Amino acid sequence: MNVSLLVPFAHGERGMTDLLGGKGANLAEMTRLGLPVPPGFTLTTEACRRYLKDGHRPPGLDDQVRKALTDLERSTGRAFGEGDRPLLVSVRSGAKFSMPGMMETVLDVGLTDALVERMVLRQDPRFVWDCYRRLVEMYGRTVLGVPSTSIDAVRAGVLAEQGVSATAELDVAGLRSLVAAHRRALVATTGLDLPQDPWEQLTSSIDAVFSSWNSIRAQVYRRHEGISGDLGTAVTVMQMVYGNSGPHSGSGVCFSRNPATGDPEPYGDYLPEAQGEDVVSGSQATLSLAHMAGREPGAHHELLSHISTLEKHYRDLCDVEFTVQDGTLYVLQTRVGKRSPAAAFVIAADMAEEGLVSEDEALVRVGGRQLELLLHDTFEVPGGARPLMTGLPASPGAGVGSIVFDPHTAVARRAAGDDVVLVRTETSAEDLDGILASVAVVTARGGLASHAAVVARGFGRTCVTGVAGLVVDELAGQAVTAAGDVLRTGDVVSVDGTTGTVYAGSLAVRPGPVAGGLMTVEDASDPEGPGNGADQRVLAAVRRILQHADQRATVKVRTNAETADEAAAARAAGATGIGLCRTEHMLLGSRRALVENVILGIGAQDALARMEQLAVQEFTGLLRVMDGLPVVVRLLDPPLHEFLPDPEGLAVAVALLEGAGKPVSDVLRTRLDATRRWRESNPMLGLRGVRLLTVHPELVDVHVRALVTAAHQLDAAGGNPRPEIMVPLVSDVAELVSARSRIVEVAVATVLALGSDLPTPPVGVMIELPRAALCADDLATVAEFFSFGTNDLTQTTWGMSRDDAETGFLSTYLSDGILPKDPFTTLDPRGVGELIRIAVERGRRTRPDLELGACGEQAGDPDSIAFFVDCGLDYVSCSPPRVPVARLEVGRAAVLAEGTSLSDTR
Missing domain, CATH: 3.50.30.10 (Phosphohistidine domain)
Known part of the structure; x- marks a missing residue:
């Protein structure tokens, strides 16, 4: 396939971002719209990819550049690198996705010693030498690889010699001295000087911008933002316009709306007698757009008109770079502007209200990561x-x-x-x-x-x-x-x-303002919510978008909770039930000894009675808060060692007593013998889940009786409890049959003893082992629902512990790029995801009405939720603080699955 290597601005358009990059495509689009864009052309991402692969510019590219330069000379009436008013160009990077400051730019390309001497005869000498200074600095850093620290040191030395604090204060003699000092440093550092051939300057600048795609900082940025390293960058070559050419010149950056707050007024920075690099570097104090209006009213009025045109055309917040040269405005770049999380929601909601975008598009323009930050x-x-x-x-x-x-x-x-x-x-x-x-x-x-x-x-x-x-x-x-x-x-x-x-x-x-309004029970019905006016505006925008997400969602959002307070916060945030109540979490802390006593046979009956009493209290609180909504209670699923004492510690205690000639109690010896007997080589894969419940069925009895009792009490009080029971760590249908028989037997006996007419709670299974996923068709003959425990399913599929994410080799894997993402945070679609798809297909083939959910860490991860929606799950269940995030993402996933267009807001 013959892919273009060079495209003039006038021949491109907005949809060509893959080939022209964001900058090149938008310059072409603005040219088509008739905005005052300096003429130029774009070297495509295909040219970059070939350059990076072969180590040199592709054959034929130089000829295309020469022809494009000739056309540029014809359109501008100037000659490249010739005359007292020569054509000079900028050479800038422009990848498909905005990467501000990550790659390189060279300005004033084509300027030479001979041209400087000619130009100062017809133009302001200070302006000419300032341009030359910029070229020498940028060429040295970008093309010759001189460290920025060295360039800064040279500049600081000259400023000190001249007795000024900033480059803008240097006179002509000072700028000449600075150029000479930089060039001496170039030769001393690299052995090379600024080429005096304009064509060599241009081609070497193009090469350097291509190469900057693989700079360390660009790679770090791409890795953080999830941008592919295979895309390459386009390079724009544009006629130079000068914001440093006199008192009626300047440069600026502006946004069609405030990118920090979302307020609908244009916001921007303007710097008189400066180039764009001076604005974005922050090296000089900028003026507001209002101050610009006082200095350049005509250019300011024209700028506002162009901003409005661009926002309506792109239907999004626009980031615009511009230059004013001797009172004439030029637009140098536009892109969909980056914004704060708060501004993202406010702008999306406002644009939907204004009819600029649909409610669906407003929804897909924000994301769970942004909402997490607002929490x-x-x-x-x-x-x-x-x-x-x-x-x-x-x-x-x-x-x-x-x-x-x-x-x-x-x-x-x-x-x-x-x-x-x-x-x-x-x-x-x-x-x-x-x-x-x-x-x-x-x-x-x-x-x-x-x-x-x-x-x-x-x-x-x-x-x-x-x-x-x-x-x-x-x-x-x-x-x-x-x-x-x-x-x-x-x-x-x-x-x-x-x-x-x-x-x-x-x-x-x-x-934060959103957390206070979405997660606080007392404020759940307050249309304004807590906080100041700005907080309330953000909260109102989030609520509007979440409401639409709920309307579009095909998957419900439940929560993981073990206390009534957690459940209440989650329900206030929009949870539609509890997808995971971990009974072992109710027994940690001071209650841990109850399980230990049962397992070790020390006062077991008293421990069981107390455990049941506590469970009734906890389940009652959960069912009451979630009245009318499902509450899935998972039976005990801890690694056994979490409830047993350390055998080494007990052995040391026994040895110390024996060494001191003191008696060792029978209880201490019993505990030591039992912990040694139950100790496992790998507690994550040993006696836990359904296996522990088979060995100690009394632990099943306690929690089933407690759950049925709590449901009966609420039912008798006029409530609508909906308890469900989940069996963990099942690998074979025979295990589930055994456990389910015990659960149903105890539940029926409890219902009869209480004189209740409640039905037996549905019994389901947690899919957290690869074998369970592969045998899902068998399990579905017994289970009434599946819930994917992705934390353990990831552990058992990858053969690694979650602890490795914090302290082990996984951190090295991630930093070295062996793995792109932590599989315990974001679902692995190729391995774990494939097991889930198999289980969904086989389970529903056996039982078409099988209810399916996910309740691991990834169920609240914005990058994973779309996968669960695509799999056809009925719900995801996450921690209470992530409920709003999950609500947003299930709605977005439903809209995106229908193919709704999404402007790039990366």
Whole structure:
């Protein structure tokens, strides 16, 4: 197949993102819309892929570039690298999915010593030398590989010599001195200087941008965002326009709506006499769009018109980069803008209300990961809390941690288990690892469109930018605020990304606005919910979208709960029952000895009586809270060692007594003998689940009697209890037949003894062993429902423990890229998922009305829920805090399964 290697802007369109990347496709689309886009062309992702595979530009590409340059010269009336007003170009990366700051850009390509000398005769010399300075710096870093730290050091030295604090303050002589210093550094570092052939500059810049697809920071970003490494990046070559050409010039970044709050007014940063890199780097204080209107009213009015056009055309939040050159506006880029989780819900709900998108599209434009972030804590700010500094609220949330001043320390401290706050003058793409490792980021410079703000919002990190007066000294390991407070490495601060305030010390936290409105029983019927006006607006948006998700869902959401409080919170959040009540969780802590006594035969009858009494109380609370809804109670399924004492500890106690000549009690010897007898080589695969219930059937009796008794009491009081019983760790139908016989016998006897007319609770099986999945057709002859216990099914399928995810080899597998995701967090569709599909098909073939659910950790994972919906399950069951997330995702999955179009909001 002959795939294009180069496409002019005028020949592309929005739907060509696979070939042109997001930037190239959107430039083509804006050109088609008639927006003032500088002319140019795009080298395609296919060209990049061939370059990366072969190590050189594809045959024929250079000829296509030369022809495209000739066409560009004809359209602009300028010659590339020639004349006193030459055609210069920018060379920028542009992958299919936005990766802000992760790859490379080179500006002013084509400028040479000879051209500079000609241009200064006709144009402002300072403007010309500033352009040359930018080219030398970018070419050195991007093409020749000079470290950014070296470039920064050279710049700092010249600024000190010239007695100024910023590049913008250098005069012509200072800029010439800076260019010369950079070029000396290039030669000293690499042995190479800036080429004086414009064509060599262009082709080597293209090669460098292609190569930047595989830079370390780009790979880290893709891995975090789940972007395939096979896509490659397109490269856009565009006529340069100059925001640094005089007092009526400037550059900016704006959004059609506020990306932090979702407010429906355009928001942006504008920097006079600057290029776009100056805006996003945060190296200079920017102005608002309102200030821009005062300086350049015509360009401002035109910009607002174009923003409105783009939002209506893309039907989404648009992120727009622009330049004003001598009063003339140019639009350089647009993309669907990244937004905070709160803004994502507000914008989706507002656009549905405005009729810009359908309710279905509003639903699929938000996701469970975003909702999870809104469930995070916010601060309880006491009256005595001391604000240290205030900046722009770039990414909402609350982060408490110890200050660090460089990304490497952030990564190391996080690996040691510490929460850290990264404090920087400004961030760059090199800081990505440090941002990911931090709970919050604070920068002295930058606005809502700065690198720190964009990356933090995308990753859900709390962020405050543009802290006026904050001076950061990374080498000294300290920062000084405008008020004179000295902050040192290790100092604890609390960062409020919602208000933009940073406090001294560790503040107490409270549930976030959505958690408070969705998870609190007292507020469940309050249409406004708790919190301030902004909180209520976010909550209202979430509720609207969740309501539509419920209407579209084909799968119910239940909860995992063992206490009435947990059940109440889950029901307030929208749970439609309990899919998993783990009876062993009711017997941990101080109650653990009851099971131990039964197993060891020490006061067993008294222990059983007390266990039954406690179980009646717990089951009554659950059934009452979930009145009219199903409550699935799983019989005991712990590894036996969780309820037995440590045999080594008992042996030491016996030895110490014997060594001291003291008597050893019969109870102590009995406990030691029994724990040795019951000890297992692999407790995760030994005497547990249905096997424990076969060896100790009295444990079945206790919980069945307690459940039936609790249901009878509620039924007698006018309630509608719906208990169900689940048998765990079954591998063969004979095990289930035996257990079910015992359950039914005890249930019937209890009903008769109570004089109740309740039916026997349905009996189902937990599928958590590969053999159970493969024998599902047999199990369905006995079981009335299946519930997939994906935690243990993952363990037994992979042959690894969940503990490995935290302390073992699995962390190495993930960091080395051997596994793309933790299989205990996100379902493995190829292995575990295939077993589930087999069990679903075989189970329903035997019993068409078989009810199917999933109740492992993955049942609340946004990335796994679509799989369960696709399998045809009836419900998923997750922890109470994840119920809203699951509700959202089951609705999204139903809509997406029907093929509803989704604008890219990555």
